[in-house]
Amino acid sequence: MKLAEALEVATRTDPGRVRSHNEDAVFGSAEQGLVILADGMGGYNAGEVASGMATTLLASNFGRLLKQVGHCQPLAVDADTGKRVSHRHIEEEVASANSAIYNTAQSQPQYAGMGTTLVMAWFYENQVTVAHIGDSRLYRLRDGDFRVITRDHSLLQEQLDSGMITAEEARHSQNKNLVTRALGVDPVVEPEIHDYEVEPGDIYLLCSDGLNDMVDDEEIGLTVQTLAANLELAADQLIQMANDNGGRDNVSVILVKVRGDFAVPRGWWQKLLAWLK
């Protein structure tokens, strides 16, 4: 199955109920198997500049990369680094977006200090490579099991990990807005990158903290599961729930439903079959 048929993608972004600006940015393309979400930070409109630059740069650079058919084999292992080729591409593109945002922030005083979180998922050959920086998340629903896949780069997560604070206390923390990694705030940044097998029927949710700070994980999971048949409606419903609960932050969601297998045909026989289809 081609990616465009195998994946269904719904994207939404909303300023919420309190903020006048939307500093979140989203990109989604089933055809390319690529989804990107960024939650910007920085005074005035600098946050939206940072998140906008991140999604636009990554989407266009990956778009170019993915067009080089045959040259881009994300699953292959890179001889130099011993890592998957997909990791090298993500590292390079994230580094280039990081430099672009950092340099803009350095050269233009009105953008000084801007930065953005990032979560992106790249689907290829029944695999997904997930990269993230900061506290924007990726969740997965598989066979009724809904769980967060990424681990926030935040002060709160570090406090949770070290046992300083319990999950219940964390819900009441006023340090929710502190991220320990961001794109564009330093000359270099290290994205966290992991690979996962994809199964038909999986639903992936990428979101900014405007969703998971306003709506419990359990409620988010139930909504995705209940409305799995209508992804657009599920995306609308998630935004609405964040806003109904106060909508104190910008809220963005990207839903990706895996309808079928999207392995690349390997042998001549499979290639012929694929071609005949």
Place this chain on the structure above:
Amino acid sequence: MAKLILSMEGLVLKEITLGKERVTIGRKPHNDIQIDNLAISGEHAAIVTILNDSFLEDLGSTNGTLVNGEPVTKHFLRNNDVIELGKYRLKYINDPAIAGDAPDFEKTMILRPGAVRPMEAPKDHSNTSLGMKAPASAAPVAGQAPAAPAAAIQLLNGANAGKELELTKTLTTLGKPGVQVAVIARRPHGYFITHVEGAQFPVLNGKVLDTQAHPLSDHDVIEIAGVKMEFFFKT
């Protein structure tokens, strides 16, 4: 910034701003908050503040430290918590809504390395850059919005005619998966029905709905996949 209001038997004695990372409380004069009373230990308790959160720690005091009536050794402080040391009370105030520095907060900033030194762990913070996004306030999530009044649907025909289904969940789906499904969303200001899947759309009071959400009124009649049902508010 968070503060403490020190009082004894209802009489306010002092207001203390938690401006330092570590504020100590005790009977001896070197404490940041000195309470000269024999029920208070020399070094009784300490409050460690990390950015916008504060943690209370009893330093092995003789008479102990209570928070909201419960003895604690270490406690994550929440707005309006009452700390008791002997006859003295310290009320913890940390309300983002009334914080004087809120406008600055909204403007968002990046904190550079070394800006935060969390107590104990984690130690590897020195090389970490901290970015601050405009906070979305820290009030507890969920259950915040006023709930809509209780409502239910009753099936009017079919094998289960007369059966009642209470709409207690945020989302209740109706119909047959793969054939025709609609969902009723319970929102703070009422109930809404929306088409989810299937070629046929739900019928509301004899009218076929479109893809948009429609508010439900008392005694509305819904038809989904050939089954009629009545929506009503429970009183």
